[in-house]
Amino acid sequence: MKLITAVIQPHALEAVTDALREAGVAGLTISEVAGYGRQGGHTEVYRGAEYRIDTIPKIKLEILADDADEPGLVEVIVASARSGRIGDGKVWSTDVGRVVRVRTGEEGPGAL
Amino acid sequence: MKLITAVIQPHALEAVTDALREAGVAGLTISEVAGYGRQGGHTEVYRGAEYRIDTIPKIKLEILADDADEPGLVEVIVASARSGRIGDGKVWSTDVGRVVRVRTGEEGPGAL
Amino acid sequence: MKLITAVIQPHALEAVTDALREAGVAGLTISEVAGYGRQGGHTEVYRGAEYRIDTIPKIKLEILADDADEPGLVEVIVASARSGRIGDGKVWSTDVGRVVRVRTGEEGPGAL
Amino acid sequence: MDPFTLDTGATAWLLMSASLVLLMTPALALFYGGMVRARTVLNMMLMSFTAIAVGAIVWTVCGYSIAFGSDIGGIIGDPLSHLGLHGEDAESLLAGSGVPFLVAAGFQMTFAIIGAALISGAIADRVRLRTWVLFVAAWIPLCYAPLAHMVWGGGILSGSADSLAAWMFGTTGSGADAVAAVAPIDFAGGTVVHINAGMAGLVLALVVGPRLGFGTDAMKPHNLPLVMLGAALLWFGWFGFNAGSAGTADATAGLAWVTTTVATAAAALGWALVERIRDRHVTSLGVASGIVAGLVAITPAAAAVSPLGAIALGAVAGAVCALVVPLKHRVGIDDSLDVVGVHLTGGIVGTVLVGLLSVDTGLLYGHGAAQLVVQTVVAIAAIIVSGVVTLAIALVLRATVGWRITPAEERAGIDISRHAEAGYDLVGSLASRRDRRPVRIEPAPAPAPTAADRTPAPTGGDVR
Amino acid sequence: MDPFTLDTGATAWLLMSASLVLLMTPALALFYGGMVRARTVLNMMLMSFTAIAVGAIVWTVCGYSIAFGSDIGGIIGDPLSHLGLHGEDAESLLAGSGVPFLVAAGFQMTFAIIGAALISGAIADRVRLRTWVLFVAAWIPLCYAPLAHMVWGGGILSGSADSLAAWMFGTTGSGADAVAAVAPIDFAGGTVVHINAGMAGLVLALVVGPRLGFGTDAMKPHNLPLVMLGAALLWFGWFGFNAGSAGTADATAGLAWVTTTVATAAAALGWALVERIRDRHVTSLGVASGIVAGLVAITPAAAAVSPLGAIALGAVAGAVCALVVPLKHRVGIDDSLDVVGVHLTGGIVGTVLVGLLSVDTGLLYGHGAAQLVVQTVVAIAAIIVSGVVTLAIALVLRATVGWRITPAEERAGIDISRHAEAGYDLVGSLASRRDRRPVRIEPAPAPAPTAADRTPAPTGGDVR
Amino acid sequence: MDPFTLDTGATAWLLMSASLVLLMTPALALFYGGMVRARTVLNMMLMSFTAIAVGAIVWTVCGYSIAFGSDIGGIIGDPLSHLGLHGEDAESLLAGSGVPFLVAAGFQMTFAIIGAALISGAIADRVRLRTWVLFVAAWIPLCYAPLAHMVWGGGILSGSADSLAAWMFGTTGSGADAVAAVAPIDFAGGTVVHINAGMAGLVLALVVGPRLGFGTDAMKPHNLPLVMLGAALLWFGWFGFNAGSAGTADATAGLAWVTTTVATAAAALGWALVERIRDRHVTSLGVASGIVAGLVAITPAAAAVSPLGAIALGAVAGAVCALVVPLKHRVGIDDSLDVVGVHLTGGIVGTVLVGLLSVDTGLLYGHGAAQLVVQTVVAIAAIIVSGVVTLAIALVLRATVGWRITPAEERAGIDISRHAEAGYDLVGSLASRRDRRPVRIEPAPAPAPTAADRTPAPTGGDVR
Ligand SMILES: Nc1ncnc2c1ncn2[C@@H]1O[C@H](COP(=O)(O)OP(=O)(O)O)[C@@H](O)[C@H]1O
């Protein structure tokens, strides 16, 4: 089993989840994160004092997948999340030893 | 070393942390996430326009554990998080190469 | 490739990101998490009813890095995040199979 | 009937006072709304807002008449006397001070509204809005208006010659001018509004039952700045409530303004002091609660006590309410936002302390215990009237439309499950994320099965 | 000119009313601000706040004169008559009720301000603040003040002997005392303020164009308690608007106070009922919207209808507005916060229903259809005036300074991109995290290239 | 003493004005509360709320007497003259306009309260509540009331025959009717309230010292809609402050109403313009700040200038304050919320500009420089009085109870560490999560060791 993690632009979320659903993914977990990278941030000014905000809101997706599905799903995410502008994010995958569905106790691919 | 990750229902949080504490876990890290899965979401209506919200608030737990403790802790989590209803969540574990306690620089099991 | 994960004190964030930037890290992803551990929490009182809050706000950093850079970056994080007080947090690293930059599709070290 | 002479100054003050008291109910919505959890804030606020909507209409149709129409047996006024707020200026409650009929009737309307709205704090987060709306529509004409009649409309709890007070301590004057020798004092509604609403809250909390998780789950306030804003606007509005109850802009109104301010100040400090000693922390919720407790307690007494007397009264009220509020956890009654601990308690404290601190008639000023006895009797009578009538209404509603939403709806949060709304969407980055897509942006008839899904079943089906 | 005799009561009420109506514009800022997304709340509120700032100055310099100066052709007043609000108390609009010149002029100022501010809801989240400021500076003297003159200043939409109404149904009285036999009724500004602002909103929504993502992205309210607070303060302020329009504190003011309250109550219930049937849920946004719809609709009618008539009028207005609001999605016009659906619609409903429900002249009270005809004609005339003048101003501004921010600025959120501010930073733990460091804490001249970066290019460059 | 004749109109306006000015302090709590970080909002608001509580009581007991009792040496009034607000209506400050004693005394009370509350902005996030409470209890009788006496109570900064002004430019009239030929003008408290509070804020900021992290950590506003709401309610309340200071409802009140509105409008634009040029962005915080700066500056001048003069005065004040505010970063004084930059600066600007813009006495109207000199001298005198007295109080408190919370408490956030409360818990899903369990739901005596843990040690122990 694999865990695919993707950090994407917030506005790409719907496109990515739609694409993943079509690719047969039944579930995933979403978090709000802040990204720090090439994209830079913005400036805020309060009563003449400037504040530099280096971080940018991003969305992190975590998808558990069968080893066999992993390469395809990474492609799907990369394709659907891409706008071509700096800050589109990263996708990575790691090995997962064991997956359990809490409701039933099922393990492995059946737990997804 | 292992990293156990659990996505659970928010209302199961206290039961799970209590069970883990009894099982000897001294620490863990909690995040608020949004889950997307079989459970479905809900509808909101503002001035006659309906919005479909597909995601559901969930809690993510991350627990670093000794290799030997991992199977038992996964059982504890699954048992204490289960309500039997759709949406109870997933538990998975991955290998961790190295763990350091920031305060002391200790590594390995002593870092937990 | 490695994924380094660090759970640190919120007030250490700037020191850590500064140190990582100097160490050549071009990007990272930040989340707000709640930590549960030795540090304890605090008490709130509303109309005479006391509430025990066991969790403490922490910051989680995720940094994808070359295998070769990993040991050094862990040192940098531990050094810059340390205050010596309970609750300074943990740093751990895991193996990553594959990393893709969404914008370009680049893989491996070039994706960072 | 004397001819009516307009006094623009008095009328200006009463128009303003009516506006101020009307503002109190939205202020209450903020005060209560901030105290519940984020996922029930809208329902909580809706209870106050619908109390205004329903209360205004009921009062116009018949409430005013029942309270202030021609007396029927000392219990109610004739509902037909002023149907639809019909009346001449010479019939104005405040004709003597030159305030037109509708201004006085509108001013009184706002009291009925806030009285009903206060009750909602006892049953937060768990009741069907339609049942609440029906409750308000019944409670104002059946409980509030009669009690207002008894106390202020010349009924049995007033100072008239046919009143309980006259029966106890005799009358003075003779013939049509006879009045009770020791008249009960409820300057601005300690009995009519606060004891009444507080007792009604207790009854509803018992009939409706506790929230799921009461006593085990944490249910802490989600937005304390909102609570403090609500408390501040309540205070502001209360100047209309108390100083407006002088019926004109004169020295009595000035006294009521000052006593309202200083009693409230003292009550905030009194509550804070109890917290400092008992809990080791002064809290903003405590200070806000003390403010409301002080406002409640000075209400019946505002023109009867001196400024220094008001400080004493307020300090006692703040401290007593702070001590009473946590008792609900001991007895296990989920009076969610402390309608009993603040309004019933504060109302009783203020009403009874008038008997001690009234400059002209109080025990501490050497005028004997008669006023104290009268005040106590009136407070008890109001508790009984309110308790009995509210219980009857609550039980009828339980047996018919039902009070509770389903357990699943309650767990999901009443805002989402019953109102299809969320109070906040504050995370800038995700505020408009696309998975929140409008799936239907034009009116369409409700599909029958889905409607059935969401209708609360008495058997408590799960919405998910 | 009669000598002026001060009436302190009337003056007290008008001072208070002016203050209340001024408060309505910040209340609108909250009402509108809570309805947009979190990342545009500040810009939305700034549109109201700058409307106050600009409106107050424009009104002082020439607006008042254009509205109420010596008549020029029934269309405008002489801009020079009261330049800088110069005038004698005997020239006061309310001299007859003993209210000094500046009190009456200040009271009217607040109407112009709220009228302009209302329009901003139609063009939320996407316009340059400077263009908005210029729009307000032009719209008040060119559109609002002339229409106020026509309706209230003795112009062609008033009841004067030279008016449209007189032309249609003749005059009564003779010589200088002649007036239209059937005078149009706009007690407090249903035509002058609400139809006017609503129509202007429609025009601007068309000229400015829809927000990026309108119709596909979700754009749901970010803070509904703020919306409800805004609605409550609007209601509170509206007592000044309507009861203050009596010009003194008397029975007419009392009637306006009561009808304002009960019509609003009924409208809230009317809107809620439509929601219950159509959407299966009563929402807090619906109740808040119904409140505003009711307030709008009763405005022209406040002193013409009975309390029961006001309930009917409010119920109709609430239901009609609830039905009209979603139509914008069908026609694809991004009237973002429903200025058309609430203010134009509610204004028309109220103005026309006066013709049915006016106790003294209405069709349902057996006085024939003349009033109904006059009301309808005046409403249509106001729509035309407002539409034409606003369109002219809007097109000039589009051709010169331009309305829209760049697409990139709009995507990033107007608060950050144009005002360098974020509405909220609520996460306690990170509220002061060090990566938010003040990089420049003392004034310095703006570096030219960066300034250019942030200046919106008509070609729509991307800010990121 | 002349007999007292009630004027209900004047009294209605003063009752309302007192209510409005009282509302200003909660409004300030919102304005200040929104500007601090989320984890200190409650403490910030509590400083205003406790200023009301303490101020109301101190004023009642002795403050009023010290300000307006029988003169002692031109410096204070006799504290015993009106102990407990005892007094006849004929002794009312506003007896001449028919306003009863307690109404006038209550109106003045609200000025003392807001004056004290304003100071809290200079020492945000870092002081013990008890020290603040003691400070207010001392500052009102020792600093505010004496200065009020000097300026308004016939003391040495008034226009009496024994005043500084009389000493400089002589007197007119003779015997008991003699007054200063050129009387200082402080219509509504530019000197007494704003210069006074601003100077006190400067002193406290110096005595208390900067927040941990001042100058390095970001400390940006956490809730700007709250700030804007606060600014709006301040404006609304200020109508009572300024127009109420006319003492009745007449043309002077009308002038003050209009000048207050237009000066504030101009100041908002003035501040925005400075921002546009200097920072390239107009901000909502800037507009809100400009509003307050304008309100402060027009306060002394409200009835002395024309509407156009008020526009000029406001524009200057807004721009000057915008330029002064960032200077604190240069000099390294943590006047956290710019009490100096807005209240001291705005108060001085307004007080001095009266000397130029007063229609009857100003330099620009050809009346010479005498008024300007008098205004400047009074401003300087007020700065000295306030600085010296506040410094004495502040140092005594530092030496006794101590000002600062411990560094650990400050780092953790004063709300959690000192008040055991969190301002917000907005994440719906977790708002009631079970790890937030009530561990003690009934009163119990405080365990001694824990109490000691939380008591701030002068040595600054770590709370964690
Ligand atoms: N080394 C890294 N480890 C973890 N996350 C990273 C890393 N580099 C970038 N990211 C994440 O990816 C996002 C996009 O990166 P950025 O450098 O801005 O653009 P791009 O990926 O297009 O080159 C960042 O905001 C951050 O969340």
Ligand SMILES: Nc1ncnc2c1ncn2[C@@H]1O[C@H](COP(=O)(O)OP(=O)(O)O)[C@@H](O)[C@H]1O
């Ligand atoms: N493939 C997946 N990868 C990651 N998280 C998942 C995946 N599937 C489900 N989840 C998480 O588990 C939660 C519960 O899943 P769901 O399908 O609703 O119910 P159940 O686990 O009971 O079958 C989801 O809300 C989501 O957070």
Ligand SMILES: Nc1ncnc2c1ncn2[C@@H]1O[C@H](COP(=O)(O)OP(=O)(O)O)[C@@H](O)[C@H]1O
């Ligand atoms: N076993 C664990 N797994 C995951 N996170 C942990 C674990 N133990 C501690 N943490 C995280 O590290 C933080 C600090 O741990 P704590 O025990 O308080 O102090 P320290 O690391 O200094 O011993 C916790 O708040 C939690 O977020």
